[in-house]
Amino acid sequence: MYNSIIVDYFSNPRHSGELTDANMELKIGNSVCGDTIFMSVKVEDGKIFDAKYKAYGCATSLATADIFAEFIINKSIEEIKQQPQHEIDKMLGELEPPQMHCLNILHELFEQIRSAA
Amino acid sequence: MVTIQAAMENLRELGINPVTAVIGSTQQLFQWDEEKVNELKGYLISQNFKYHYENNSFYRMLCEDSGVTPADVQSLDDIQKIPLIPVTSFKRPDSHLLLSTSLENIEFEMRSTGTSGIPSISRRDAETLNNCVFSIYAMYREMFAFSRGAGLFLFPSPEEMPEMGMVKVLNMLSGLFDATRCLVKRASFKPKEAIETLEKWQNIHTRHIIGPPFLIYKLVNYLKTNNIHLKLDQKTMIINLGGWKRFSGMEIPREQYNKECAEFLGIPEENIRDMYGLVESNILAIECEKHSKHVPPWVHFSLRNPKNLAEEVPQGKRGVLAIFDPTSLSYPGFIQTEDLVYLKKENTCECGRNGQKVVYLSRVAGAEIGCCAINLEKHMDAAEAKSEMAEV
Numbered sequence: 001m002y003n004s005i006i007v008d009y010f011s012n013p014r015h016s017g018e019l020t021d022a023n024m025e026l027k028i029g030n031s032v033c034g035d036t037i038f039m040s041v042k043v044e045d046g047k048i049f050d051a052k053y054k055a056y057g058c059a060t061s062l063a064t065a066d067i068f069a070e071f072i073i074n075k076s077i078e079e080i081k082q083q084p085q086h087e088i089d090k091m092l093g094e095l096e097p098p099q100m101h102c103l104n105i106l107h108e109l110f111e112q113i114r115s116a117a
Numbered sequence: 118m119v120t121i122q123a124a125m126e127n128l129r130e131l132g133i134n135p136v137t138a139v140i141g142s143t144q145q146l147f148q149w150d151e152e153k154v155n156e157l158k159g160y161l162i163s164q165n166f167k168y169h170y171e172n173n174s175f176y177r178m179l180c181e182d183s184g185v186t187p188a189d190v191q192s193l194d195d196i197q198k199i200p201l202i203p204v205t206s207f208k209r210p211d212s213h214l215l216l217s218t219s220l221e222n223i224e225f226e227m228r229s230t231g232t233s234g235i236p237s238i239s240r241r242d243a244e245t246l247n248n249c250v251f252s253i254y255a256m257y258r259e260m261f262a263f264s265r266g267a268g269l270f271l272f273p274s275p276e277e278m279p280e281m282g283m284v285k286v287l288n289m290l291s292g293l294f295d296a297t298r299c300l301v302k303r304a305s306f307k308p309k310e311a312i313e314t315l316e317k318w319q320n321i322h323t324r325h326i327i328g329p330p331f332l333i334y335k336l337v338n339y340l341k342t343n344n345i346h347l348k349l350d351q352k353t354m355i356i357n358l359g360g361w362k363r364f365s366g367m368e369i370p371r372e373q374y375n376k377e378c379a380e381f382l383g384i385p386e387e388n389i390r391d392m393y394g395l396v397e398s399n400i401l402a403i404e405c406e407k408h409s410k411h412v413p414p415w416v417h418f419s420l421r422n423p424k425n426l427a428e429e430v431p432q433g434k435r436g437v438l439a440i441f442d443p444t445s446l447s448y449p450g451f452i453q454t455e456d457l458v459y460l461k462k463e464n465t466c467e468c469g470r471n472g473q474k475v476v477y478l479s480r481v482a483g484a485e486i487g488c489c490a491i492n493l494e495k496h497m498d499a500a501e502a503k504s505e506m507a508e509v
Contacts, residue, residue, distance in 0.1 A: 007220045016210055034228060034236030054210050056235045058226050058280070062210065098279060 003093035006063040013062070015069035017052040026112045028105050035061040035105065039069065041113075047076045060095065060102040067091055068109045081114050121156045125164075136161060136248055136444055139415045143255040146414035147470040154472060158417045159193035161443035166190050166199050169449040173217035176200070176449050196417065197429055201439050201453035207237040207397050215448040218242050223447060229282045229396040239282075239397045241447050248444035249399035253289055256413055260390070260403040261354060263325075267296040267318045269311060271328030271336065273493070274299040282396030283359050283493075287327055290356075296322055301493075304500035306332055308339035315347060323350045326382070329359030330369050330391075331494050333378070340381040348383035355382065355389045359493075362479070393477050397452055399444045402475050405468035409461060412473040417441040418460060423481055426453060433462040437481055455484035 002010070022040030029036050035057030042050040051073055055065040071091065072080055088110060092103060119127075125135040139146065139161065146154065167187035169176050179200040180186065189198050206215060213220065224243050228236040241249060257263065268290055278284045291297045298314050300306055311326075318324050326333060333355060340347065355378050361369045371391075379386045387406040394401040402410045412418050420436030422428040430436035438458045442450030461474040 001224055002220050010220055011213055013211075013213075029234065034230040034234055036235060056208060056210060058228070058238060059213070059220055059223070059240065062213075 001096060002059060002099075003095070005067070005093040006060050006095075006099075009063035009066040009070075010059045013066045015052050015066055015073070016054065018054065019050055019052045022052075024113075024116055026109055026116070028108055035101070037061065037065045037105065037109070039065065039109070041072070043077070046078065048072045048074065048080070058099070058102070060092070060099040061105055064092060064102045064106050064109075068106060072113065077113065080110065083110065121153070122160050125157075125160055134244075135164075136415065137251055140248065140251045140255050140413075140444070143259045143414065147259065147411070147472060149414070149471060151464050151471065154414055155193045158415060158441075158443075159191070159196070161415055162196055162199070162417060162441045163187070163190045163192065165443035165445070165450070166196075168446065169217050169451075173215075173449065175214040176202075176217065193417065196441055197419065199441065199451050201426075201451050202449055203453045204237070204395070204397055204455055207239055208235050212238060216240060217449065218447050226280055227282045227285060227396045228280045237396060239448070241445075245399070245445050245447045248446075250289070252399050252413060252415075252444055253286060253401050254292075256401050256403050257290060257293065260405060260411070261293075261356070263290065263293040263354075265293075265295050265323070266352075267322035267324050268294045268298075269314055269324065269326045270297055270299045271301060271306065271311070271326065271332040272299065273301045273304075277301075277303070278493075281493075282394075283329065286394060286401065287356075287358055290327060294322075294325070301328075301332065301497070304497045306335065306497065308336045311336050312340075312345065312347070315349065323352050325354045325356065327354075327356045327358075329493065330357045330361050330374065331359075333357060334369050334374060337374075337377050337381050341377060346381055346383060350384075353382070353384045353388055355384065356392065357390065358392045358394065361477075393475060395452075395454065395456075398440050398442050398450060400440060400442055405466060405470060407467045409466050409468065409474040410476065411466070411470055412475055414472050415443060418458075418473050418475055420458065420460060421453070423457070432460045435459040435478060438475070455481045457481050 019040040019042055022042050024041040024043050026039040037053055037055045039051060039053040041048055051069040053065040053069055055062045088107060092106060128135045128138055170180055170187050183200050185198045189195060206212060222242040223240045225241050225246050226238055228238050230236045272284055272287055275284050275288050300311050315324055375386045375389050378389050390404040392401055392403045393410055400413055400416050402412045404410045419439045420430045421439055422430050423437050426437060435457055438454045438456045440452045457478045459476050465471055466474060
């Protein structure tokens with residue numbers, strides 16, 4: 001059911017937790033299924049220095065939060081903005097139909113960074 | 118005479134899973150005397166404890182902290198030593214620690230959400246899911262003996278809410294009916310449509326109504342307000358799952374509910390049945406015609422002192438429910454719930470079944486009021502309010 005990328009990031013999360021000096025907040029929430037991500041981000045001079053998250057929901061959504069945090073850390077906002085859609089689509093690996101909503105979550109996280117910056 | 122332990126081990130040697138063999142004997146087990154059932158439960162639970170101890174490093178650490186090893190748990194008398202997993206652990210971001218298997222082996226995630234919106238997620242591998250499905254169907258067959266009829270489903274279709282525990286468990290009944298209809302669509306329920314469907318099925322199927330109490334109550338209130346008295350069938354069942362406390366905090370009065378269901382649906386009160394279960398466990402305790410909620414005979418319920426969860430309270434006294442479920446392999450099914458319940462003093466029942474009988478009272482003080490039904494009601498209320506605003 002889960003591809004190796006999801007298994008790895010769900011089982012060994014690298015960036016879960018909270019940042020005390022964050023200056024950007026991202027939030028994903030779905031009132032029905034309950035997948036929720038609170039991500040705190042530390043941005044300085046247009047570059048992301050750190051990101052941590054608290055996520056609640058299916059294994060794929062928890063892995064999505066971790067994969068996204070890993071991707072944005074040490075990147076400039078401009079670099080993140082320029083990440084092509086088709087590259088974002090590949091970040092979670094091959095997903096089964098019931099997991100596809102997590103790709104929407106990933107795109108939504110990118111969108112929130114683009115709008116917040 | 119062969120001991121239960123020897124019989125179970127013989128089954129295992131033959132390549133037959135003792136847990137599934139036991140589930141397949143539900144009807145017979147409800148006739149067993151207490152001593153024999155306790156011996157069986159003690160064996161299954163101690164074997165299951167050993168499995169999790171050996172396969173789950175996080176759980177093993179909990180056991181080591183408590184100084185418990187599989188050698189300490191040999192029978193039902195020892196199970197109080199088994200460390201319990203607080204039910205809130207299934208909501209934690211690090212809930213992957215609960216797994217006794219790799220995520221690669223997980224086949225299905227089931228969820229429930231309460232008022233906080235944070236989902237509780239339980240992850241089942243193939244064998245756990247088999248046991249879960251067998252358990253639920255075994256209890257449905259034992260308590261309702263459904264093999265035909267029509268089910269009016271007052272809950273959303275699994276297509277709308279594919280992983281919601283309550284929906285999944287209730288929808289399993291569809292496999293036993295000839296016709297079903299889900300009447301909660303896009304967070305909306307129209308009682309008039311329910312009445313039309315019931316009338317359409319008249320003289321064709323035995324009609325059953327299934328759903329959370331708040332929605333069945335909504336239908337009954339509609340009938341009451343409009344002075345409509347239906348006459349459903351002699352064998353019609355009204356099956357409830359999902360809690361009696363409403364999102365507003367109001368509790369649906371059970372006695373009044375039974376009386377009004379009987380009056381406005383035209384059925385005997387003994388056909389109104391409640392069930393108790395939680396997504397984190399594979400159990401479903403179902404009411405018999407005498408309104409006693411029977412615990413599946415392979416599961417053990419232990420009640421704990423709310424002020425000291427390590428202390429067991431005697432049968433008949435209220436306490437916080439701890440569940441020992443030997444059917445779970447993907448994570449330890451030894452769960453400390455936040456539900457205040459009591460077990461009826463006698464382990465016999467007028468219906469003829471033996472075993473533990475649970476009475477749900479409330480959530481413990483301070484616990485989140487949460488279940489699939491409350492989340493559904495909250496969602497439906499919001500959708501209704503939005504629709505009313507749009508009409509204005």
